Amino acid sequence: MDLTISIIVGFMIFGALYAIHARDLLSSVIACGLVGYSLVICFLLLKAPDLAIVQIVVDTITLIIMVAVVLDSSREESYLKLDTQGYISAVTAIFLGLLLLYFYTVSIQSLDVLGKSSLRMAKHYIEGAAQKTGSANLVTGVVFDFRGYDTMGEAVVLVTAVLGVLTILRLRGKK
């Protein structure tokens, strides 16, 4: 499982690199969609069918919105040559990345090996959860019963985002 996931994530890295370096903005957006669709395969391999259903539809809608924005424009990234500031920011990004990678590899030693997970809370969530909540789907039980406040916050954030979009995109105020 470790090797399979690694190969798929490798493809995702290639897609992400192409999305960042493409000249045409439309192909960049479509490469971003490729990364999202690969994530669906990873979710199915990791035994998370709920997430796979959500992600495959959400990725399609994100692609539609991004394409709708890009098609209005000239679609060309004005490809400037790297000047001094470009070099500085590239070197800064690579240095920051290496530093973060080092700390990540140090801190990852405290995690379990992939597939041998032994999270302390997992036992309490799984044992008797079906009897406590009455729901056969454990994810629904966790989302709406044990972690209900998370879901409430999520609903409020969603409404706030919709209000923000309506405020930004309004051209004419009410007379």
Added chain:
Amino acid sequence: MKGMTLIVKKTTQLIAGMIFMYGIYVIVHGHLTPGGGFAGGVVIAGSLILITLSNGGDFMKLIKEESGTTIIESLATILVILVAVSGFIFGTKIFFNNFLPKGIVGHLVSAGVLPLYNIFVGTEVAASIFIIFLSLIIFKEESKE
């Protein structure tokens, strides 16, 4: 935004209803099978977006009457807020109190209030995502004039 050809319109009319029904199925069976409020809501929004894309923006009379558009917008937003809040009124004195009888695990009518939460959250997600898409289309139509 103009619509597409007759073939696309007819095929969409046949398919979109089935996608809508599938979304309702995913929501209602959310406590038994994979899925739930979030997945089903996004699927329902997808079917509405499909109809709007194939039939064009003027299909929904978005640009004809200016006042009607704003009233519908505001009503929909208030509806989203009401639905988002009404999911939490159902608890008695404690938030998220599962006060209905649990039933047998694996039956359609079981799990107390969890199916109600699923239905409310599904409606909210579908409405808000469709509103985002509609506001983009309205912006494009209005800025073209």
Added chain:
Amino acid sequence: MIAYIMCFILFLVGLYGVITRRNLIKIAVSLSIMEISTFLFFTLIGYIDGGVAPIVDPTDPVKVYVDPLPQALVLTAIVIGLATTAMLMAVIIRLYRKYGTFDIREIKNLRG
């Protein structure tokens, strides 16, 4: 352990894009790539070898289930990601209508 490190490299690619690109669409794409790597990391933590999807079968109680808690957290985060991406796109399309370009340096110069 390779999967964890590859997942973080995907995050670093997104970070590189955010720092070095000057196009607004590219920045939004890089942000969504970083989001995707975070979702993958959360799901990797909860995976158990030989486990099945967390849906209880009452007739067969002895089964190993995958941890449902990270999946529940990611489930809400995906929908929020869609809403925030749409809001970012709304800001970008307003900026494009006003200045006629996606380049953040030109926008900065035009403001004067």
